[in-house]
Amino acid sequence: MRTVCSVWKMGSLGQALAICLGLVGIIWLWQFPAQSQQDANGRCLLECHGKPDFKKEIAPGQFRTLYLDYAQFKASVHKEKLCIDCHTDVTVLPHPKKPEQIHCLQCHYEGNVVGAPVRERPEKYKESVHGKAFERGNPNAPDCKSCHTIHAVKPPQDPQSTVYRSTIPKTCGGCHIEVYAEYLEGVHGQALRKGVLESAVCTNCHSEHDLYAADDPRSSLHPRNVATTCAKCHGDVQMMERRGVPVTQVEAFKESFHGIKIEFGVLKSANCVSCHSYHKILRSSDPRSPIHPQNLAQTCGQCHPNATANVAMGKFHIIPSDPEAGIVFYISQFFKWLTISVLIGLILHIFLDLYGRFRLRRAGE
Amino acid sequence: MTTMMEEKRPEELTERLSQEINEELQAELDHTLDESDRARIKTEVKERLRKELERRKALEEKRRRAQAKRDQEQFTRFSLNIRAQHIILAVGCILLIVTGLPIKFHEAEWAKLFFKLVGGLQVSQVIHRIGATMLIAVGVWHMLFLFTRAGRREFIELLPRPKDILDFFQNIKYFLGFSKEHPQFGRFSYLEKFDYWAVYWGMVIMIGSGLFLWFHNTALGLFPKYFLDIAREAHSDEAMLATLAIVIWHWYNAHFNPGIFPMNFTIFTGRISKERMMKEHPLEYEQMLRAQDNNGSVVESAVEAPSSAQASSPEEVENV
Numbered sequence: 001m002r003t004v005c006s007v008w009k010m011g012s013l014g015q016a017l018a019i020c021l022g023l024v025g026i027i028w029l030w031q032f033p034a035q036s037q038q039d040a041n042g043r044c045l046l047e048c049h050g051k052p053d054f055k056k057e058i059a060p061g062q063f064r065t066l067y068l069d070y071a072q073f074k075a076s077v078h079k080e081k082l083c084i085d086c087h088t089d090v091t092v093l094p095h096p097k098k099p100e101q102i103h104c105l106q107c108h109y110e111g112n113v114v115g116a117p118v119r120e121r122p123e124k125y126k127e128s129v130h131g132k133a134f135e136r137g138n139p140n141a142p143d144c145k146s147c148h149t150i151h152a153v154k155p156p157q158d159p160q161s162t163v164y165r166s167t168i169p170k171t172c173g174g175c176h177i178e179v180y181a182e183y184l185e186g187v188h189g190q191a192l193r194k195g196v197l198e199s200a201v202c203t204n205c206h207s208e209h210d211l212y213a214a215d216d217p218r219s220s221l222h223p224r225n226v227a228t229t230c231a232k233c234h235g236d237v238q239m240m241e242r243r244g245v246p247v248t249q250v251e252a253f254k255e256s257f258h259g260i261k262i263e264f265g266v267l268k269s270a271n272c273v274s275c276h277s278y279h280k281i282l283r284s285s286d287p288r289s290p291i292h293p294q295n296l297a298q299t300c301g302q303c304h305p306n307a308t309a310n311v312a313m314g315k316f317h318i319i320p321s322d323p324e325a326g327i328v329f330y331i332s333q334f335f336k337w338l339t340i341s342v343l344i345g346l347i348l349h350i351f352l353d354l355y356g357r358f359r360l361r362r363a364g365e
Numbered sequence: 366m367t368t369m370m371e372e373k374r375p376e377e378l379t380e381r382l383s384q385e386i387n388e389e390l391q392a393e394l395d396h397t398l399d400e401s402d403r404a405r406i407k408t409e410v411k412e413r414l415r416k417e418l419e420r421r422k423a424l425e426e427k428r429r430r431a432q433a434k435r436d437q438e439q440f441t442r443f444s445l446n447i448r449a450q451h452i453i454l455a456v457g458c459i460l461l462i463v464t465g466l467p468i469k470f471h472e473a474e475w476a477k478l479f480f481k482l483v484g485g486l487q488v489s490q491v492i493h494r495i496g497a498t499m500l501i502a503v504g505v506w507h508m509l510f511l512f513t514r515a516g517r518r519e520f521i522e523l524l525p526r527p528k529d530i531l532d533f534f535q536n537i538k539y540f541l542g543f544s545k546e547h548p549q550f551g552r553f554s555y556l557e558k559f560d561y562w563a564v565y566w567g568m569v570i571m572i573g574s575g576l577f578l579w580f581h582n583t584a585l586g587l588f589p590k591y592f593l594d595i596a597r598e599a600h601s602d603e604a605m606l607a608t609l610a611i612v613i614w615h616w617y618n619a620h621f622n623p624g625i626f627p628m629n630f631t632i633f634t635g636r637i638s639k640e641r642m643m644k645e646h647p648l649e650y651e652q653m654l655r656a657q658d659n660n661g662s663v664v665e666s667a668v669e670a671p672s673s674a675q676a677s678s679p680e681e682v683e684n685v
Contacts, residue, residue, distance in 0.1 A: 169642065257578075257597070257623030260471050264486035306586030314591030320598050328594045346614040356540030357623055 005244055028140050040295040044083045072152040072165050075160070104144045124209035126217075140175070147171050147208075163208075166192055168175075168201040182279040187244055189213070191243075197240060205229055205278070225254055248324075252317035366522055381547035423624045438639040440653070442631050444515060451632050453503045454564070454659050460496030461571075464489045469601055493595060504568050504597040522552040525562070574600035 037322070039045075048054050055063040073079065084090050086106065087099045097358060101296040107116035125131045133141035147163060154161035162171045169189065173180025183189040183202070205220060205314035212219035220229040232249040233239055253259045253272070261269035274292055282289035290299040293312040299309035318325035320332035398406075443451075467476035467489065483489050510516035530547040532555050539547050548554075553561070576598035577584045586592055620628045631637050642650050 013640050030510065077445050254472075260468060261486065263471060264477075289621055300585070304585050305580050306582050308586055310588060311585060311590045313589030314594055318594060325594075327591060328598050331595050331598045332602060335606065339602065339606040339609065343609055343613065346610065350614070350617050352540040353538060353622070356542070359540075 005022075041070070041083050048094065056316050068151055076153045077155060078151075078153060121209040128209060128211040128212060143173065146175075160210060165197050165201055166195075168203055172202045179279050184281075187282040188281060198233070198243075200233060201287060204233065223267040223271050224265070226273055227259065227262065230272045246317075248319055248322065249317040252319050255319070256317075270303060271295070274302070383517075393567055422678060439636045440639065440642050441635050442637040442642075443635040445635065446510060446515070447519070448633060448635050450503055450507055453499050453506075457496045457499030457503065458607075458611065460492055461500065462604070462611075464493040464496065466606050466608065470606065494579065497572075497579065500568065501572055504572060523561050525555075525558055549647050550645060551652075552646060554645070556618060560618075563610060567603060570599055570603040570608065574603070619680070 013147055035223060045068070049066060049068045049197075052067050053067045054067050058064045078086075079164070082318045088102075088106070089100050102283065105122055108118055108122060109116075110118050112118065120343040122144075122311075129343075130142050134143055149162050154164075154166075156163045159166075161167065169180055169183055169192065182194065192201060210218070212221075213326075214223075215222040216222060217224065222287050229252070234245070234247065235250040237247050254263070262271055277290055282292075284291045284293070284304045286292060287294065289295065296312045297307050297309050300311045304311075315324070315326055315328075318328055322329050323329050325332070430485060463479075464483075467473075468486075469477050469554075480486055483492070486497065492558075502526060511520050528551075530570075532550065535544065535548040535554075538544040574596035576587075577593060578600060582592055584596075617668045618625070619632070639650075
């Protein structure tokens with residue numbers, strides 16, 4: 001910078017040299033911007049927030065750190081921003097009082113001029129359980145920063161992001177620790193731990209910004225929507241083939257009486273989670289699973305009081321036209337061919353009768 | 366005085382009137398008929414004669430029709446008991462089909478519309494079970510009916526026999542024109558027998574599987590789960606077969622057949638005309654006549670029947 005500034009003092013005599021020096025200076029600035037001591041945020045960091053031991057006593061003996069890991073900030077989506085872009089009430093340094101809480105909507109609103117991307121998400125959040133709790137003044141209610149962090153906001157594709165697929169359970173688990181533990185035991189959690197990124201994480205079922213309570217008809221967890229929510233992955237033939245999971249259950253459930261009842265709004269009927277449970281979904285071969293043959297009587301017994309071990313005798317999620325359905329397949333085939341042959345006979349008889357009538361009528365005329 | 370005057374006046378009036386009439390008559394008598402008068406009178410008389418003829422014709426027609434109706438002897442084909450069984454079965458089946466098909470085709474738009482109109486799946490379910498109750502009731506009723514003398518008689522008539530197969534082939538030959546002889550049916554043709562026995566099959570499958578589904582909680586305690594799966598599949602598939610058989614086959618024979626359209630009322634009124642009796646059930650008709658002969662109480666209009674019952678010209682059958 002100094003080099004560039006000096007150009008103006010030197011006058012016209014050394015202009016050519018000055019321009020050369022200036023160019024070198026610009027290139028130098030371009031190449032090493034982070035190391036520049038002239039970072040506009042420099043003053044905030046140099047004097048206070050860049051020092052790891054910078055803290056504030058909030059109660060006698062209790063401290064709160066006011067240190068900011070600037071490297072993290074520079075890796076975030078907001079790396080181009082200045083501290084004061086968000087902390088707009090800081091006008092003099094050092095600032096005499098604690099800056100006001102900032103909010104993401106300061107920039108992320110429709111029609112903003114700083115180019116902050118706006119999606120429907122903040123609006124959805126307001127309607128969500130988290131947003132509603134926040135509105136009620138629940139101190140534990142999460143807002144944007146709870147999941148997206150404050151200074152280290154990264155896009156969800158970034159493996160370092162708190163909202164990266166494999167990190168989401170941990171992020172949610174920050175508050176929902178018990179659910180997190182259950183999830184990790186379940187098939188989805190296990191798969192995720194093995195690095196299967198397409199395994200379901202919290203947001204796949206709960207969705208993230210439009211996260212409604214399960215009794216809300218808009219919720220992806222509302223009894224009417226559960227099957228559709230699971231089907232987002234379990235109806236995806238390619239994905240299920242990749243994972244070696246059968247894909248027919250979605251169709252079979254839709255055709256079952258349980259599925260039909262739910263389809264027409266009779267919600268007192270089993271949906272996927274009624275039997276499979278949810279956070280800790282386990283394979284039927286796992287003795288802890290509610291769908292393990294030994295546990296089926298109890299699982300079905302939640303609704304069907306007389307259920308005994310009998311309920312384990314027979315296949316589940318059957319599609320009658322599929323030979324996998326066993327005896328039901330043969331029953332369906334029997335009726336199919338019976339219907340076809342009987343109807344062919346009857347219709348043939350009808351046509352013969354009609355033919356006879358018209359033939360005789362013509363002969364009579 | 367006044368009375369004298371009043372009495373006198375009418376006399377005068379009458380006298381004048383009679384005089385006027387006499388004059389007029391004289392004038393009429395004196396008037397000679399010209400051509401136009403003759404023509405007028407002629408057309409008037411003709412018109413009157415035509416009207417009279419028409420009146421007589423209509424009267425004759427009416428009398429003839431009444432006579433024909435009287436000649437058209439009606440027989441009781443189905444007892445009230447049988448008619449009641451049929452109507453309950455029919456209403457029950459319609460209720461079951463109407464509320465059952467939307468479940469089978471639940472993804473279709475019309476099914477969604479149906480449930481919306483009827484007030485939801487649960488209402489439809491109740492209607493379905495009302496229909497089911499009617500079907501079961503009529504099934505039990507019919508079984509008990511078979512223990513009565515009348516029921517046994519009908520049942521024996523409904524038993525299949527070799528003649529039915531011969532009748533079937535004869536009918537096919539007749540349809541195709543290889544034979545001019547229409548098969549001679551008894552009380553029940555093979556078509557009617559088929560319908561009767563098809564209902565047995567349908568009732569056993571539908572009621573059996575239906576009860577499993579209706580009382581699935583009890584069934585779950587007693588039978589393996591795959592019993593319910595089978596019941597569900599059989600119920601759904603047999604329902605389709607029965608519906609198609611009723612709509613295509615039974616309705617053709619009872620409604621849409623060109624000789625029967627719009628419908629054959631016999632199953633509802635129980636009555637069948639002598640004409641239809643002779644064409645459709647000649648053997649039964651003969652049998653009836655023989656029975657009447659044996660009883661010595663011959664119905665007047667039925668005396669000449671045996672000979673005509675034997676005849677079954679193509680023209681006659683065509684009108685069936």
